[in-house]
Amino acid sequence: xxxxxxxxxxxxxxxxxxxxxxxxxxxxxxxxxxxxxxxxxxxxxxxxxxxxxxxxxxxxxxxxxxxxxxxxxxxxxxxxxxxxxxxxxxxxxxxxxxxxxxxxxxxxxxxxxxxxxxxxxxxxxxxxxxxxxxxxxxxxxxxxxxxxxxxxxxxxxxxxxxxxxxxxxxxxxxxxxxxxxxxxxxxxxxxxxxxxxxxxxxxxxxxxxxxxxxxxxxxxxxxxxxxx
DNA sequence: CACCAGGCAAGTA
DNA sequence: TACTTGCATGGT
Numbered sequence: 557x558x559x560x561x562x563x564x565x566x567x568x569x570x571x572x573x574x575x576x577x578x579x580x581x582x583x584x585x586x587x588x589x590x591x592x593x594x595x596x597x598x599x600x601x602x603x604x605x606x607x608x609x610x611x612x613x614x615x616x617x618x619x620x621x622x623x624x625x626x627x628x629x630x631x632x633x634x635x636x637x638x639x640x641x642x643x644x645x646x647x648x649x650x651x652x653x654x655x656x657x658x659x660x661x662x663x664x665x666x667x668x669x670x671x672x673x674x675x676x677x678x679x680x681x682x683x684x685x686x687x688x689x690x691x692x693x694x695x696x697x698x699x700x701x702x703x704x705x706x707x708x709x710x711x712x713x714x715x716x717x718x719x720x721x722x723x724x725x726x727x728x729x730x731x732x733x734x735x736x737x738x739x740x741x742x743x744x745x746x747x748x749x750x751x752x753x754x755x756x757x758x759x760x761x762x763x764x765x766x767x768x769x770x771x772x773x774x775x776x777x778x779x780x781x782x783x784x
Numbered sequence: 785c786a787c788c789a790g791g792c793a794a795g796t797a
Numbered sequence: 798t799a800c801t802t803g804c805a806t807g808g809t
Contacts, residue, residue, distance in 0.1 A: 605790090612789040615807060650806040654792085696792050716790050762790050 575728055576746035579781060580753075583760040586780030590759035593706035595620075599631050599674050601707040605699050606658050607649045618648035631674055635663045658694025665692050682710040697736045705758070711749045714758040715739045718765040726781070 594613070595601040600620065607616045622645055623629040634642060643656035669688055670676040677685065682704060689700040697715070704712040715736055723729045723739060733739065747753060764780075 608789085609791040610789060610804090611791085611806080612808070615789080615805095618807085648806060650789085651791090651804050652806080654804055658792085694792065698791065702790080714790085718790075758790085765790075 574746050575726065576743055579722065579726070580747075580757050580760070582780045583764060584756065587760055587763050589756060590763055592755055592759035593702075595706075598678055598707040600629060602662070602674075602703050603629070603634070603659065605702040605706070606662065606694065607646060607655055609651070609655070609699060611650050615649045619646040619652075622646070622648070631663070631666070631672075634659065635667070635672075654694070658692075661692045661694050662689075665689075678708045680708075682708075682712065685710070686712070701740075705751070705754055709751055711751050711754060713740050713744050713747075713754045715743070716758070716762070718761045719743075719758075722761065722764070722781075 593601045593604065594617075595604050603623075604616055604620060607619055620629065623634070626645070628634060628637065628645065637645075639656050639660055642659065643652045646652050646655060649655065665688060666672060666674065666677060670680070677688075680688070685708060686700055686704055689695050689703060690697070695703075701712045701714045704710040705714055720729070720734065720739060723742070728742065729739065733742070743757075747757075
């Protein structure tokens, strides 16, 4: 059990249970720690963040393993690989032409903005880095936040389709609160700002999706969120 | 066979 | 602003 006490939303006057924190505790108790991201280096995490867009991780791992097997998984080697070759290498992860182009768009940012040094990117303050990442064609809010949290270790909460689904089913989101940043704010306003907490929470949410048993539905009998 | 997977951008009205 | 569509492989 985590030792974080529930607290009220800053805009609420009455004391009420922190549903966001309760959901986290239930998922953690049920699944245990996930210890994300599944990758060895910040660069591998960055590449994985783009390759996993709307794609099952098992397919992404095939692509990453293929790159590793040919010793291509370094910034300099991928940057210098012709884009058609890169696309062919990452074929198993799907959308391979698109993702090869998106990786190259990011490499161009790293060249122009960070002097070709991943370490400079990682050391950039969170606001600036998020803006830079979002300026890259092919990097949207979730991919940017995944890089910020899991590669650069900034306190950024990652919102994905599961996050929306869970909050929606649990009546936490209003009808007109589907916007990425609104959802992110609802969550971060309910939690202490803690990188490891953000890391584990998003990982648990994805794990819930992988279980494929409607565990995000409060009426599911085998659900760790039953009754919520 | 259909459906989904740790999105995003571009087009349409 | 609010929908719709293309992108693509591999597992269930």
